[in-house]
Amino acid sequence: MIEELPDAKRQKITMKIGTHSGTFHADEALAVFMLKLLPQFKGATVIRSRAPDILESCDIIVDVQGQYDGTKHFDHHQRGFMETFSPAFKTKLSSAGLIFKHFGKDIISHQLEIPSNHAQIPLLYEKIYTEMIEAIDGNDNGQSAYPDDTPAAYSTKAITLPGMVASLNPAWNDESNDAILDSQFEKASQLMGGVFVDLVKYYGKSWLPARDIVKASIEKATEYDPEGRIVVFDDYTAWKDHLFKLEEELGISGRTYYALYSDGKGWRVQAVPVSPDSFTSRKALPEPWRGIRDQALSELTGIDGGVFVHAAGFIGGNQTRQGALLMAQKALTF
Structure with missing residues (x-):
């Protein structure tokens, strides 16, 4: 018979989220933050590495390892990857889109404190993707929002979320090491995540109730x-x-x-x-x-x-x- 340990002596299992080390981008910064909004990854340790064995020791891996299986591996860089949010979309997913595709409904449910089978979650799920996540996917995969390559009238580099995340990477002439990059990555993740959470709450608590009012008025x-x-x-x-x-x-x-x-x-x-x-x-x-x-x-x-x-x-x-x-x-x- 195995003696059960007292509560004070039980080891708390900490989940590990793996992503690549070095220069970071908006998509994995957001993907990591979204995962940590889920109960199973709350308080998870983020492991940033390029070593395959270290990454494979993690419970979930985003934006690295060249694999996508929808359970543990969520990378989009491998040859032949063409996954989209649904057949109705043409934008190829980045790690942010992959995580949102698989976990977005649960994230919305927890953030808005509504049941996972709430009738309006599919509506919010698609709306949040189209209003934020799809742009992150397109930007990371180099898909222009202007298919005919119309030149931009002005630069938006410094005011877009991907641009702001990019600026958090150490400059070429700044001191840089793994500890600095990891610290800056956390800032980037908080930046992306803060915008995402605010967006979810807006669409769930303001945009969605407005829809019911508009529908009633039309009727x-x-x-x-x-x-x-x-x-x-x-x-x-x-x-x-x-x-x-x-x-x-x-x-x-x-x-x-x-x-x-x-x-x-x-x-x-x-x-x-x-x-x-x-x-x-x-x-x-x-x-x-x-x-x-x-x-x-x-x-x-x-x-x-x-x-x-x-x-x-x-x-x-x-x-x-x-x-x-x-x-x-x-x-x-x-």
Whole structure:
């Protein structure tokens, strides 16, 4: 019979995460941090080495050893590696993408303190990948965000996350040794991880609740226009990022022309753009109203409480919700 040791004498098993030594990059700095967010790797020791036997003694290895098996080895440098996040994506994964692909749902679950089978985790999983991780993958693998090689209008080297991580490596004329590099790597990992955690919390606690509000508002749109072209947000929310995706999911792409919301003082009528990043509206506010303000606007439109219509016609204002709604309804007739 084996005598069980008292709690005080039990040895705590410390998990080991292996990655390469020397110059570091944004992808493995983030991959290591993401792993340490998981309960099984909390407090893990990070081993940075190029020695195969030392690395193989680790419980998980990222960005080195030329192997990918989805369990222990998560490297992307080997010949023939073409793994992507899903068949819908073209960007080849780096070590950050590999770790997120396999552990991202669990990481989201733990960070947001929601069950791993929560219905919205797949939505957050893909959103977080597209908004942060994919760019890290593309950058590390040398895949340009501009497929036609359009030259950049200005340098972003010093303000991108990969650029900031690169600057944490010792300069060519600075003192450098393994201890210094390991210390700087920890700074890089904290930098990447801090941004990642903030992003997860934003999308889970702000972006996701906004989606439910936008969906409910879209479903009520026919109350204001028989064709559902006006969406009213009685409680302001970040609507632009959701509107286009929800229209697509509901099979009504391009239906919404105007979004109404309060600016805290009065009400705004915003013309919906043709795409999230476009400055072209699906239906701009009427040309005769543009650049007109206050009483002159009320007299021109025949609607009390006029505040303004922007000269470009993408937004206007009224003192009241009813006035803004009447402006939107009348604009549809032009």
